[in-house]
Amino acid sequence: MSVDGLIVVDKPGGMTSHDVVARIRRLARTRRVGHGGTLDPMATGVLVIGVGRATRLLTYVIGAAKSYTATIRLGQSTVTDDAEGEVTAAAGADGVTEDAIHAGLAALTGEIDQVPSAVSAIKIDGQRAYKRVRDGEAVALAPRRVTVSRLDPLALRRCAVDGLAVLDVDVAVDCTSGTYVRALARDLGAGLGVGGHLTALRRTAVGGFTLAEALTLPALEERAPEVVNLPLDAAARRFFPQREATVAEAKVLSHGGPLDPTGITGPYAVFGPDGDVIAIVSERGGRARAEIVLAPA
Numbered sequence: 001m002s003v004d005g006l007i008v009v010d011k012p013g014g015m016t017s018h019d020v021v022a023r024i025r026r027l028a029r030t031r032r033v034g035h036g037g038t039l040d041p042m043a044t045g046v047l048v049i050g051v052g053r054a055t056r057l058l059t060y061v062i063g064a065a066k067s068y069t070a071t072i073r074l075g076q077s078t079v080t081d082d083a084e085g086e087v088t089a090a091a092g093a094d095g096v097t098e099d100a101i102h103a104g105l106a107a108l109t110g111e112i113d114q115v116p117s118a119v120s121a122i123k124i125d126g127q128r129a130y131k132r133v134r135d136g137e138a139v140a141l142a143p144r145r146v147t148v149s150r151l152d153p154l155a156l157r158r159c160a161v162d163g164l165a166v167l168d169v170d171v172a173v174d175c176t177s178g179t180y181v182r183a184l185a186r187d188l189g190a191g192l193g194v195g196g197h198l199t200a201l202r203r204t205a206v207g208g209f210t211l212a213e214a215l216t217l218p219a220l221e222e223r224a225p226e227v228v229n230l231p232l233d234a235a236a237r238r239f240f241p242q243r244e245a246t247v248a249e250a251k252v253l254s255h256g257g258p259l260d261p262t263g264i265t266g267p268y269a270v271f272g273p274d275g276d277v278i279a280i281v282s283e284r285g286g287r288a289r290a291e292i293v294l295a296p297a
Helices: 017-028 052-062 098-107 129-134 181-192 217-223 232-239 247-254
Strands: 005-011 033-035 044-051 066-074 076-078 087-090 110-114 144-161 164-175 196-206 242-244 268-271 277-284 287-293
Touching: 005 017, 005 052, 005 217, 005 232, 017 033, 017 044, 017 217, 033 052, 044 052, 052 232, 066 144, 066 181, 076 181, 098 144, 098 164, 098 181, 110 181, 164 181, 181 196, 232 268, 232 277, 247 268, 247 277, 247 287
Parallel strands: 044 196, 076 196, 242 268
Antiparallel strands: 005 044, 033 044, 066 164, 066 196, 076 087, 110 144, 144 164, 268 277, 277 287
């Protein structure tokens, strides 16, 4: 069985995030596997997988900032806001200028209220939005406040699709968790009056985890069952501020008890004298209290 820890996977296209989790369960020979933020089947790139006790860190990974490269096709709208859905409207993009694109991207940068794609995993009265759409319902989701800190054009290509003039725009995106890049494509196209959807998406970073350290599934197959490339203690040191505990403090914290505060902005990881992570802690009410205890029972 693999040790507890994280795996940074380079997810291939055509697989769901759950498909990747199922593959890792088989390779790691454990059921205790989860992922830190869904990627659509069409998307590729960084998918952080937790194994064993490290699955408890995934709630923090999910909330981390994300980076992407993407291609937006202007001139066509789809039901899913990406290339996997059928085209619902088309308008030639031959009149769209480079200046207009720069202005449109600038309008979507910063703190914005974004309406998620209707075909998303968001639940409405207990049912996923995408299932309601596929069942023929009209779905209207409430806008969410997100921050897009970078939305830069990288390249523009004009081409024709079935005789229609379209414009493909490659972009680099840095954003907060919960941002839908395909909604950015939809909204850019809507703002330019020609419609738009996403044709390619690659996640390049989740928090401090990047493609540079990501492993492909074939590479993980070769290493099995030792697929974890960031053991639990190393993962906690990478992702959180740190505090060292005394023997007495380690005993208290491992049983869920509070420590005296130190003024560290949390959440932060507390390590015992042996170098093993004990818990993820935050300070409130004048005490340092465990959000999750990671020390073995």
